[in-house]
Amino acid sequence: MNPLARQSDPIAAVATAPGRGAVGIVRASGQDLSALVRALCGRALEPRHATLLTFRDAQNGIIDTGLALYFPAPHSYTGEDVLELQVHGGPVVLHLLLGRLLALGRAIGLRAAEPGEFTQRAFLNGKLDLAQAEAVADLIDATTETAARGAGRALAGELSNRVHALAEALRELRALVEATLDFPEEDIDFIRAAGVAARVQALEAQVAEVLARTRQGALLREGIRVVLAGQPNVGKSSLLNALAGAELAIVTDVPGTTRDRVSQAIQIGGVPLHIVDTAGLRETSDTVESIGVARSWDAIAEADAVLFLHDLTRLESPAYAQAEAQIAQAVAGHAPRGATLLHVWNKSDALDEAEARKRCRDFAAAQAWDEAAQPGLLLSTRTQAGLDDLRQALLAACGWQALPEGVFLARTRHVQALAGCAEHLQTARRLLGASCPALDLLAEELRLAHQDLMAITGEVTADALLGDIFGRFCIGK
Ligand SMILES: Nc1nc2c(c(=O)[nH]1)N(C=O)[C@@H](CNc1ccc(C(=O)N[C@@H](CCC(=O)O)C(=O)O)cc1)CN2
């Protein structure tokens, strides 16, 4: 059910995580909770003050003694009246208290909240814009410190303020251009005198900067899906274990040891990565292994980055080289467009460095890989030589650069909107370059650019999108 349909009902939920905790919170939000407060607490509460009370069930039995806080509208998280009950954090206590609250609230139509409904109300009542509301969920879901700090910045309004300032500048520009549409005689001179072209160009540069920070933020939020691929026995499982710092996957000298995907969430420099170890890629008559190999291809098809591992000690074997050529072709065919491919030359401990470099360079050249010109990533999962370089190269290849001003956590939705805005501004600039610019087309491009920006903060947003965004929150948030 779309929560938007029932947005004026009073709602209640447990706000704290399921399970045991020192303290647990039940909260309610609604347009007028004063009667509910009196019914539960036996009296009115002083606004925004913690009051110690004993909460009782319908038979007057004690549920718990805890704190009640009343935030009368509009000075609350949701902008409505909010009542918060802070009690001992046992699941049964919280369940009983929520049940009691819902029973007492039946008279005013109090119901259990849907996921994200408190924050949705904060958005609808103008306490948060859409990007900030999304940041609330992202802050809760953040898996690394860098991601949490990025979400905190977005929640504090850093992304919203930048986007808002850009939208304001566009609004002014649109007003200018649209005014000239009514006075066609003066139009071009007017546009030139107002420096519209320069302003469009300046906006373009600013949008590009916010877009770069937002792209980083999206990487930070979504994490990077890295697939380890290569022939059997090249050291994929050893690399997974080295990256994870734990013996997760079985390592043996038997080719075909890994038969199914093994995934592990790790972080490098605060960026979350999902590393997937796959079954070695080869033709096999073993049924289980061949299913494993098929799953390897599925994993590659969903990868953001593929680490293609090679075994330096086997490069000179013709059978090995032939299999590599086939795999390279198939990896290129399966990996999504835009995915990063890095060649990793493992078991460097078995050779001296100059020899290892020469072998991988010659091999890449013989295979006609672009890699031929590059230094190549030498690795020994045994000694861990090259592991740090690999980590850094992987992040860099995926487009990560720790920006000095700090990244705001962002979503693909924001990246797409900003990229759309950038495109419309570019078209607008091209139109302005013509000797006799088509002002109606210019006005339309600026309108579309403006609309993209407003979608980020939620000034123009479809209900379906709102339902989708808030539906992914946890209950009670
Ligand atoms: N106990 C508790 N802790 C919490 C929350 C909560 O709801 N309850 N929060 C949420 O889930 C977050 C804090 N967010 C909040 C945001 C605004 C207001 C609020 O009362 N705003 C008023 C008054 C502002 C002021 O006095 O400066 C307002 O915006 O008008 C409260 C909490 C995190 N910690």
Ligand SMILES: Nc1nc2c(ncn2[C@@H]2O[C@H](COP(=O)(O)OP(=O)(O)OP(=O)(O)O)[C@@H](O)[C@H]2O)c(=O)[nH]1
């Ligand atoms: N000398 C040396 N041997 C290594 C290195 N990395 C892995 N090995 C050995 O290579 C063999 C295969 O390693 P695995 O990590 O199981 O290789 P895999 O690619 O996962 O193999 P499959 O599961 O068959 O696909 C094991 O005997 C490892 O000890 C390395 O850096 N140097």
